[in-house]
Each structure stands twice: as structure tokens, then as C-alpha cells.
Amino acid sequence: MTRDNVTEPQADNLAHHKKHSQYNETFIAALQWLWGDGNLAPGGPADLADMLDGIDTTGKSILDIGSGLGAIAVDLVRTHGAATVVGVDVEPHLVEHSRERASKANLSHAVSFETVRPGPLPFEDETFDVVVTKDAIVHIPDKARFYKDVRRVLKPGGAFAGSDWLRGGQGAYSDTAAHWLEIVHLDFELQNLEQTSTALRHGGFENIRLNDRNEWYKTEIKNELATLAGDKYRQLENMIGTEAAEHRLRSSQLKQQAVDEGFLRPTHFLAIKPT
Numbered sequence: 001m002t003r004d005n006v007t008e009p010q011a012d013n014l015a016h017h018k019k020h021s022q023y024n025e026t027f028i029a030a031l032q033w034l035w036g037d038g039n040l041a042p043g044g045p046a047d048l049a050d051m052l053d054g055i056d057t058t059g060k061s062i063l064d065i066g067s068g069l070g071a072i073a074v075d076l077v078r079t080h081g082a083a084t085v086v087g088v089d090v091e092p093h094l095v096e097h098s099r100e101r102a103s104k105a106n107l108s109h110a111v112s113f114e115t116v117r118p119g120p121l122p123f124e125d126e127t128f129d130v131v132v133t134k135d136a137i138v139h140i141p142d143k144a145r146f147y148k149d150v151r152r153v154l155k156p157g158g159a160f161a162g163s164d165w166l167r168g169g170q171g172a173y174s175d176t177a178a179h180w181l182e183i184v185h186l187d188f189e190l191q192n193l194e195q196t197s198t199a200l201r202h203g204g205f206e207n208i209r210l211n212d213r214n215e216w217y218k219t220e221i222k223n224e225l226a227t228l229a230g231d232k233y234r235q236l237e238n239m240i241g242t243e244a245a246e247h248r249l250r251s252s253q254l255k256q257q258a259v260d261e262g263f264l265r266p267t268h269f270l271a272i273k274p275t
Helices: 008-020 025-035 044-051 071-078 092-104 143-153 175-184 193-202 214-227 230-240 242-260
Strands: 061-065 084-089 111-115 128-134 154-167 206-212 264-272
Touching: 025 092, 025 214, 025 230, 025 242, 044 071, 044 128, 044 154, 061 071, 071 084, 071 092, 071 111, 071 128, 084 092, 092 111, 128 143, 143 154, 143 193, 154 193, 175 242, 193 206, 193 264, 214 230, 214 242, 214 264, 230 242, 242 264
Parallel strands: 061 084, 061 128, 084 111, 128 154
Antiparallel strands: 154 264, 206 264
16 A cells, blocks of 8 residues: 555455454544544543653654554644654554544644554664654553664654553453453553563663553543443444444443552653663
């Protein structure tokens, strides 16, 4: 698939991805219903601003890993002053959505998106000033190798800022967490804070900062469940169907239990590549 043109067989493949990917069209419609247009994770623009606290993004070249629907990449230019942003994702139909978003925002000259395969990033060494990722690397099993590759594409002194879904404790998942992960059908690879800090350090980063946001999410998940009640729930049901809406509600209920138990710990991190 080229960046601008899709042939008929490729269009068939894209339709297949939309239906069978982890983030199919029904799922992304439900997530945006919960968290706002363009958001596949909670927090929105305010969460991105917190994630970038202490980083100068003005005039910088930025790589957005797991760019989803493109809202973060667009916001990095429009709100945070980035010169250019390249977003990458493994889901072709999400990249398609992202390009449409950048075009509607008249930012296609500064924001671009690429479909990538899992594995090494397809960029030269020391290409970007900043690398960001929001709630996407939970899907990556080998965090240490990934962090080393991020360090490779960063310029000396560059910042790596992100948000990741971490876990409390170690060893076996709690019964609640295991049940939640079973019904959401997502290939989450959850590490704890200590493992994340160690992996970033072994990846060659310094000045590592982790901000555990479990308490923040205890409030956010209550807001999420409030959106899945009464007339709002019936609106979602009409939009995505009864079965999908019931699944979304059950998933959020179990997630709240996992958060309240201290198992699920959304965490911001910041790490710097040495000069």
C-alpha cells in the first residue's frame, strides 16, 4: 500500500483489518464514545499535556509510536508547537483514519502516518528530537529491545515520553485482572514500575521519571462507567449494537475492580537519551 493510493486488492485487505483487528471499527467507535473524538485511551489532550511536562516540543521533529486515530499527532503540532510529527501504527485502517484527520486539520504538510510491522522501527539512527507513545506499548512483549530501538532513533539528548498500562505486584495476575484481560481480547503485556524503570535503564536511558497514576484513574473509571449508564448507554447500544455495548460495560466494570485492587496502574514515564 502506498501512502496515498490503495489498489482494489489492497482495499480488500484493509477491509479485513477493519473487521478482524484488535481495534476494529465497532471497538474504536465505543472507545471514542467513552473518551472523546480521536481517543483510544483515557485522558485526552490534558493527559498528553501532563505527559509532556518538562519537555520542549516547539519546533521539534517527533515520532508518535502507536499513533491510533492521529489525534495526538495533530495535537502535537497544533497545540504543542512541533515542527513535524510522524505517526506509526501496525493497524492499516487506523493509519487511514489518521491521514483523514490530518487532512481535515490542514496539517498534512507537517503530520504524516505510516503502517509498520512489529519489530525494529523503520527509521535511520538519530532521526527524531522526541519520541512519544500513549498507551500503545502495552502490546509489545519485549520492552527492553523496544526501548533500545527508541534510543537508536532519538538524537543525543532527545526525550522519550509516554504513558503505559502497568501492573501492581508481580507473578500471577489477580483473578479480576485475568478475567478482564480475557474478555477484552487484547494482547496486553503488563510490567510493573520496577521492571519498567530497569528496562528503560538497560535500554540506555537516563534521568528516568515514572508517575504512577492509579489514583487518577480511579476517578476516570468512575466517569467512564457514568457514561455507560441510563440514556447514554442506550445511545451507545443504538450505535454499536446490544452485544457490543454489553461487552463494553462489562469490560469497564471489571477494569474498575482491577484499578481499585491496585493491579492496573496507568503510568507516565520520561527518559532522556544521553548526549
